Amino acid sequence: MSFNDSNNSIITSSNLKHFDIYQTVDNKQITKTCVTSYKIGLLEECQFYRDLTHLKTYTIDDIDTIEVDDAISIERNEDSLKVWVHISSPSLFIELNDPLDQIARRNAATIYLGEETVTMFPSNIIDELLTIKANKSNFCLSCCVELNIDGSIASSEVYISKICNNYKLTYEDADELIELAPKEEEDLSLLHILLDKRRRWRLNNGSLSIEGIEGRVKLLNNKLSISFYEKTPSRVLIEEAMLLMGHVISLYSIDHNINIPFRCQDSSTIPTLDYNLHYSLRNNLLRKSLCRSYISQIPSIHFSLGLSCYVQCTSPIRRYIDLLTHYQITNKILKKDLISRELMDQLICSFKSNQIQVNEKMKDNKTKWLANYLLINKAEIIQCYFLRWLSYKRSSALVFVINYSFEFVFCIHTNSNINFGDKITLKILNSGEDEEHSKIFVQALMLGT
Incomplete structure (x- = not known):
């Protein structure tokens, strides 16, 4: 395989393919490289x-x-x-x-x-x-x-x-x-x-x-x-x-x-x-x-x-x-x-x-x-299965959202004792931004089996 990026010329031959490739760093074009494949x-x-x-x-x-x-x-x-x-x-x-x-x-x-x-x-x-x-x-x-x-x-x-x-x-x-x-x-x-x-x-x-x-x-x-x-x-x-x-x-x-x-x-x-x-x-x-x-x-x-x-x-x-x-x-x-x-x-x-x-x-x-999808549909009552506390002190918990079939981390406000496998009904209260991603705060309305 041959390369030539000194003058951006394209190496051509009857049995070579060439492609122009633009390499970018931070969305800025920094170089143009002419690449040729193996002889097909x-x-x-x-x-x-x-x-x-x-x-x-x-x-x-x-x-x-x-x-x-x-x-x-x-x-x-x-x-x-x-x-x-x-x-x-x-x-x-x-x-x-x-x-x-x-x-x-x-x-x-x-x-x-x-x-x-x-x-x-x-x-x-x-x-x-x-x-x-x-x-x-x-x-x-x-x-x-x-x-x-x-x-x-x-x-x-x-x-x-x-x-x-x-x-x-x-x-x-x-x-x-x-x-x-x-x-x-x-x-x-x-x-x-x-x-x-x-x-x-x-x-x-x-x-x-x-x-x-x-x-x-x-x-x-x-x-x-x-x-x-x-x-x-x-x-x-x-x-x-x-x-x-x-x-x-x-x-x-x-x-x-x-x-x-x-x-x-x-x-x-x-x-x-x-x-x-x-x-x-x-x-x-x-x-x-x-x-x-x-x-x-x-x-x-x-x-x-x-x-x-x-x-x-x-x-x-x-x-x-x-x-x-x-x-x-x-x-x-x-x-x-x-x-x-x-x-x-x-x-x-x-x-x-x-x-x-x-x-x-x-x-x-x-x-x-x-998080954005949940917030757009925040009026809905969310049915979940409780999986585990990630941080009980911070009320951070991993649940499976039955409505949408995905796992998500909520900040759950509840006075009840929640265990693995409990079916819970949640209502979105509000959200907050941290450095990494949205936090969604919810209220546990009901526990079931």
């Missing part, structure tokens, strides 16, 4: 990629998704069905320490805010080079998996691939196809059946699932609105496909002695859950019982996923730690040098530090818009 012809001509453009391939995303980075296919043979998972791989066009890599490393992840999405890579690069486009050839990192009847892995392979995305679907479109399963379009229904077997295998191996509905507040056309998300068949299908990819890539890395940032979670004792409890209460008890997951170059179990090893690798356009794994896997396939263990440790530490800032920004933004 090199991938086209080399022996290291597998042409999968003959497979019917699906992308399934929310309607407003910007970074379309994963796709799925099914391959039918006389005596078997194979699941294919494809992930758009920036590592095929970008190298470690390139200007684009440095931008992604600094950003750490795409930031999802109520009012906008701030992408990890520049938006024009995503649109022109990285996102999986409909009815066009796309280079990916793919895994091919044949499952046993019980959902365990019979065989798996990993390739650099070229795919053609035939079907760009929303989750609603996909749910309809899965439910109706028309004979002329039964591939998606078959994928759902196979990946549901895989899900059941993980459950039998101790995986745990967070269930229920989640309310998300967004600012659209200067108006706050709330959308509700639940695990529909197509969302479960995609979630399971991504977990399968993460497991296969981790197995491949272990077999080929590739150091990658494995995602691990130690085992823990899970309390017996009363399924008569509301899902928000069960989820809270479950989360509290789990050990924190962590990143390590030494593979280990991921307890709550029910997997012997796992790596996050399905979002390299929007999460830098995933991109590091793609660098390693594609470099191995292309017979290039791998990132050393020492350098990988440094990159992991850098990611963790930057990710903390990203998470704080998203958390504060989420709190702000949830």
